[in-house]
Amino acid sequence: MSHVLLIDDDQELCELLASWLRQEGFEVRACHDGQSARAELAQNAPAAVVLDVMLPDGSGLELLKQLRSRHAELPVLMLSARGEPLDRILGLELGADDYLAKPCDPRELTARLRAVLRRSVAPSAPSQLELDDLTFSPARGVARIGEHEVSLTVSEGRLLEALLAQPGEPLDKQELAQLALGRKLTLYDRSLDMHVSNLRKKLGPHPDGSPRILALRSRGYYYSRQPR
Numbered sequence: 001m002s003h004v005l006l007i008d009d010d011q012e013l014c015e016l017l018a019s020w021l022r023q024e025g026f027e028v029r030a031c032h033d034g035q036s037a038r039a040e041l042a043q044n045a046p047a048a049v050v051l052d053v054m055l056p057d058g059s060g061l062e063l064l065k066q067l068r069s070r071h072a073e074l075p076v077l078m079l080s081a082r083g084e085p086l087d088r089i090l091g092l093e094l095g096a097d098d099y100l101a102k103p104c105d106p107r108e109l110t111a112r113l114r115a116v117l118r119r120s121v122a123p124s125a126p127s128q129l130e131l132d133d134l135t136f137s138p139a140r141g142v143a144r145i146g147e148h149e150v151s152l153t154v155s156e157g158r159l160l161e162a163l164l165a166q167p168g169e170p171l172d173k174q175e176l177a178q179l180a181l182g183r184k185l186t187l188y189d190r191s192l193d194m195h196v197s198n199l200r201k202k203l204g205p206h207p208d209g210s211p212r213i214l215a216l217r218s219r220g221y222y223y224s225r226q227p228r
Contacts, residue, residue, distance in 0.1 A: 002117055003044070006030040007037040007060070008052040008079065013102070017050070020106035026113070033057045041067070046074070047120070048113055051096075053080040053087050061090055068095040072151035073141040075116040079104065092194035097155045098181065099191065115182030120154045129164045132226035133207070136160055143203060150202045155180055155195050160203075163213065163223035170222040196221055 004021060006014050009032045018028040029046070031037040034055045041049075049067065053060040060078070067076060078091040081102040088099045097116045100109060129136045135144045141157045143150050152160065159180035162171060177185045177192050185192060200213050206226045214224050 002047040002113075003027045003029070004113065005037070005040060005044075005046040005049045007032075007034075007049060007055070007063070009033060009054070009056045010052070010102075017106055017109065021110065021113075024110050034060075034063050037063065038066075041071070045071075048075040048077065048117055050077050050079060050109070050113070052102075053078060053091065061087075061094055064091065064094045064096060068153070072153060073120070073157075075113075075120050075154050077109070077112055077116060089190065089194060092191060093198060095153045095156075095198065097153055112183070116154060119158045119180075119182055129161065131164055131167055131223070134164075134203070134212075136164060145203065152199070152202065153195075156199045156202070159192075159195050159199055160223075163221065167223045167225055170216045170219040172220045176220055 004026050006017060006028060008014050008030070011032055014030040014032070018030055021028050029040065029044070031040050034057050051060050051064060055063065064076060064078070067074060075097050076095070077098045077100065078096040079100055079102050080087045091099050098112050100112060127137065127139060129138070133145055138157060138161050141152050141154070143152055143160065159176070162176055162179040171179075173192055174184055177183065180195065181191060196213060200211065203212050205211055208227055210224065210227060212223060213221055215221050
């Protein structure tokens with residue numbers, strides 16, 4: 001049974017979502033402000049977090065930044081009543097694994113949670129992937145470049161794993177979204193692009209300054225080998 005932590009000041013919504021998720025086999029706890037959420041996270045490690053952008057004692061985005069600095073591998077799904085594109089972009093830039101606008105369909109939330117949890121488990125993942133100066137441990141969610149280590153989110157790790165599986169060969173965006181996000185992209189959905197952007201920033205360029213991850217118009221993304 002997966003433990004999900006709901007962080008949202010809308011208590012009625014939390015009760016509705018918690019009731020639905022429990023029927024679907026999840027163990028659910030709810031917090032309604034950032035302070036109680038931090039205390040809960042310090043005592044218990046959930047399998048995933050559902051986090052609202054707006055909290056009564058601060059921004060959910062600020063809490064997300066703290067989560068990512070302390071729990072890089074923890075799956076986080078953001079919610080926002082406004083559903084503004086800027087909120088979605090900021091949430092994804094800060095490391096959210098997925099994003100839903102409120103009011104959300106509980107069935108959609110359940111499907112997104114199951115997808116991100118499947119990706120976080122990744123039972124068939126190899127113990128280590130290596131290419132040129134990059135070494136990636138899917139189990140740890142850590143990439144090493146020389147002596148430098150970077151922690152990746154679940155989505156970033158799955159994305160890198162998919163790209164390293166066939167370096168130099170472009171992966172179609174929809175195919176890559178299925179592998180990395182566990183779902184298809186919807187119209188105007190920039191989730192995959194934001195995860196690629198975050199991954200590029202974390203990995204940096206090759207030693208000669210050339211980019212590690214390249215885009216081919218109408219074809220998708222690929223990981224480039226280090227120039228010889």
